Amino acid sequence: MKASPAAQRSLLDLQTVDTNVSRVAHRKNNLPEIAAIAALVVDRDALRGRLATELGAVEDARTDLSRIESDVAVVDSRIKRDTERLAGSSSAKDATALESELVSLSRRKENLEDAELEVMERLEAAEAVYGETAASDTSLSARIAELEATRDAGRADLDRELEALEASRSSLVSTIDESLLTAYERSRTRSGYGAALLRAGTCGACTMTLTGNDLATVRSAVSDEVLSCPECGAVLVRTEESGL
Known part of the structure; x- marks a missing residue:
C-alpha cells in the first residue's frame, strides 16, 4: 500500500x-467513587438485613404488649363485673364464690402487669437498637448519595472530554x-x-x-x-x- x-x-x-x-473511557469506568459506592452498598445491604431482623423484634414485642394489654382489659372488665355482682349479692354462697374469683382475678392481673412491664422493657430495648441501626442506614445512604453525585459529575466531565475527542477524531478521519x-x-x-x-x-x-x-x-x-x-x-x- x-x-x-x-x-x-x-x-x-x-x-x-x-x-x-481509551484513557478517558477507562477513567470514566474506574472512577474511585464507583468502587467506594459498591463497597458501601454491600455494607448497606447487610445493615438492612439487620434492620429487618430488628424491626421483627420490635413488632413481636408490640404484638406481645398488645395481647397482654388486651388480656388486662378483659381481667379488669371481669373484676368490675364481679365487684358489682358482689355488691348486689344477698347470697353468702354466691358472695364467697365471687370473692374467690376476685382474688384469682387480682392475682391474674398482677401476673399480667408483671409480664406487661417485662415486655415494655423488651420493646424499649428493641426500639433503641432498631433506632441506632436506622440512623446508621440513613447516614450510610446519605454518604452513598454524596458519592453518586460526585461520580455523576465526574462522568459528565469525562463525557464532555470524550465528545471533544470524538469530534477531533471525526475531523482527522475525514482527511485520511x-x-x-x-x-x-x-x-x-x-x-x-x-x-x-x-x-x-x-x-x-x-x-x-x-x-x-x-x-x-x-x-x-x-x-x-x-x-x-x-x-x-x-x-x-x-x-x-x-x-x-
Missing part, C-alpha cells in the same frame, strides 16, 4: 486521539484515505494500536526493536510505502526520529 509520508504521519495524530479516548484508515483500524482492533512512531529502530507500540531482515526491509522501503510492525502489526510511521 502507498501513502504519502504526511498521510502516514496523520495516523500518529489519530492514534494519539484514540489513545486518549480509506485504504490507509482500514489498515489502521484493522491493526488497532487486533492489538490496540493502529499506528506507531518508529523511533531509533524501535516500534512505539510494542517497543520491539527491529533488527536483521526486518530493519533492512524498513531501510530499503520508499518513503510512501506503508509498513507494518512485524510484531504487533501497527503501521510504522517513519520520521527523522526513526534512525534509519
Whole structure:
C-alpha cells in the first residue's frame, strides 16, 4: 500500500486521539467513587438485613404488649363485673364464690402487669437498637448519595472530554484515505494500536526493536510505502526520529 509520508504521519495524530479516548473511557469506568459506592452498598445491604431482623423484634414485642394489654382489659372488665355482682349479692354462697374469683382475678392481673412491664422493657430495648441501626442506614445512604453525585459529575466531565475527542477524531478521519484508515483500524482492533512512531529502530507500540531482515526491509522501503510492525502489526510511521 502507498501513502504519502504526511498521510502516514496523520495516523500518529489519530492514534494519539484514540489513545486518549481509551484513557478517558477507562477513567470514566474506574472512577474511585464507583468502587467506594459498591463497597458501601454491600455494607448497606447487610445493615438492612439487620434492620429487618430488628424491626421483627420490635413488632413481636408490640404484638406481645398488645395481647397482654388486651388480656388486662378483659381481667379488669371481669373484676368490675364481679365487684358489682358482689355488691348486689344477698347470697353468702354466691358472695364467697365471687370473692374467690376476685382474688384469682387480682392475682391474674398482677401476673399480667408483671409480664406487661417485662415486655415494655423488651420493646424499649428493641426500639433503641432498631433506632441506632436506622440512623446508621440513613447516614450510610446519605454518604452513598454524596458519592453518586460526585461520580455523576465526574462522568459528565469525562463525557464532555470524550465528545471533544470524538469530534477531533471525526475531523482527522475525514482527511485520511480509506485504504490507509482500514489498515489502521484493522491493526488497532487486533492489538490496540493502529499506528506507531518508529523511533531509533524501535516500534512505539510494542517497543520491539527491529533488527536483521526486518530493519533492512524498513531501510530499503520508499518513503510512501506503508509498513507494518512485524510484531504487533501497527503501521510504522517513519520520521527523522526513526534512525534509519
